[in-house]
Amino acid sequence: MSKTLFDKVWDTHVVRKIEGGPDVLFIDRHLIHEVTSPVAFLGLKSRGITVLYPERTFATADHNTPTINQHLPVEDPLSANQLKALESNSNEYGISHWGLGHQKNGIVHVVGPEYGITQPGATIVCGDSHTSTHGAFGAIAFGIGTSEVEMVLSTQCIMQPKPKKMRINVNGKLGIGVTPKDVALFIISQLTTSGATGYFVEYAGDVFENMTMEGRMTVCNLSIEMGARGGMIAPDETTIEYVKGREFSPKGEAWDRALAYYKTLKTDADAVFDKELTFNGSTIEPMITYGTNPGMGMGISQDIPDAAHAEGGAETYAKSLNYMGFSEGDHMIGKKVDFVFVGSCTNGRIEDFRAFTSIVKGKQKADDVTVWLVPGSHIVEAQIKEEGLLDILTEAGFTLRQPGCSACLAMNDDKIPAGKYAVSTSNRNFEGRQGPGSRTLLASPLVAAAAAITGVVTDPRTLMETVEENVNELV
């Protein structure tokens, strides 16, 4: 019987099917962090059970960590306590722990792929909804709750019904200034924030085939923002080139076996999806959000839609625009920006900093904008320095912070103040997401860069006469 990529990976990992219930799904790789794991470890203790395969779980601290002065003790006692709990729990059960200050420390969805923990055809979970990121490698990867973290620790399995399958095809040549982030925000704006709930998505078409792994990770990362449990892209030469030789990638004979498995990971020609959508990539503009969920996005040159054209009730829509301090019909271009945040598991990779730098090169940061540039990991941080990006950024008036989730969810001190506007390369524009009362405009690193030097929402294409040149020089 013909199978989709998703079927192949899922079916390979089903330990047992329960009639009238979920499948028992085996998990190859489990990532944990300080926020959603402590109660799971408490659960193990209260039940008197232990970790079944500690070598399949990896711990990194990222959500509440400071992004400056990481060599100093963490000041917030609650955060410090969570970090300590992650360390002591990891040590107690023999789990690899990459705490603050460790060379491998960084955002869980950035370091997982960097060290080869993420592999094609694997099942990967983490107590974090953006685990969908790892789907870029053709893995089934999704976020789980803390009860499920406890399940994976104790039995390496979770229990879930098999989701429905959706394929989203995007073909065509992307326009100048259009990044993987824009492709994802465009798709979400078309499907709405709940349009893919109940589905696991496969992204197909030449737009994704032509993307780097970094770009694919950005796209898959945002799958959850349209409600999908996860999204995946079939592994190809780009994927294999990326994973080969990384620290935790299979080696020797194990690599040959893995490679044989990876080659099977594509959707059969006549496989059927529950839903299939196709978009023309050449029509996508640089995107920006104007509301309080990621589905409320549009091309940057557009005006904020009328309530009549909005998804969701008029009351909900009005509440959202009111929170943002916007009105129907407003232009986004020219709106004042107070903060710019570049980073997160969505856009905290080297390519994102290259893109940002390509725009700001030779220009100056706007005086009245606070800009936080936060690499996703120490590897990204080192690359920024080695490639000479830091020199260009410094010249333009920017500084680089240290790796972590930072202002994406503002659990640490990187909070956008109430009422202020932030152009953010992160993934959620929910009310208060970046700090109580904060107002978030989600966008690509290019749009973030354009705002950082102009102080207002700016179409990056207007600054891009020399961009291709700059990108070439930087690469």
Add this chain to the structure above:
Amino acid sequence: MAYDKFNVLRSTAVPLPIENIDTDQLIPARFLKATERVGFGDNLFRDWRYNSDNTPKKDFILNNPVYSGKILVGGKNFGSGSSREHAAWAVYDYGFRCVVSSFFADIFRNNCLNIGVLPVQVSAEFADQIFNAIHADPNTELEVNLAEQTITLLATGEKETFEISPYKKDNMLNGFDDIDYLQSIKPEIEEFAKQLPL
């Protein structure tokens, strides 16, 4: 046994007819710093419930003594966003045992089922009926019967059936959870692991 058994719940309900209520509203990230599962109910809907000086916002429904009960009725796409189980813990800890909506986000629904909060998905029409009934009379009682898979507006007898997998239903009726089940099949899991490609 991991949580309270759920059988029949008869209660008034708190209506929150807003769509896309996300997990950052249910519990903002800055309140996720505990290492134990305690006190999350205090911060349920924190930023809708309290001003920045921690005084209650008078116009928010949880601060209105007219509305109370063990059932929370939310708008469409309830619980979107983060995987934080803390959102479900906050709902439970506040005192709700059942959330009713015309549509739930996946992970939130799963998390609720894993901790003994029953997510009841109803039609958009029935959700509106419930909102209208509570609007007309805040003392309106709902009855959620898990064994029968029904939710009833007691005053009028209007009812609807809801979906739940037989496995999860059995778990909730008996207060079992998935970890109990998985522990019982551990040898099978270990055998399975030996033949995996990765």
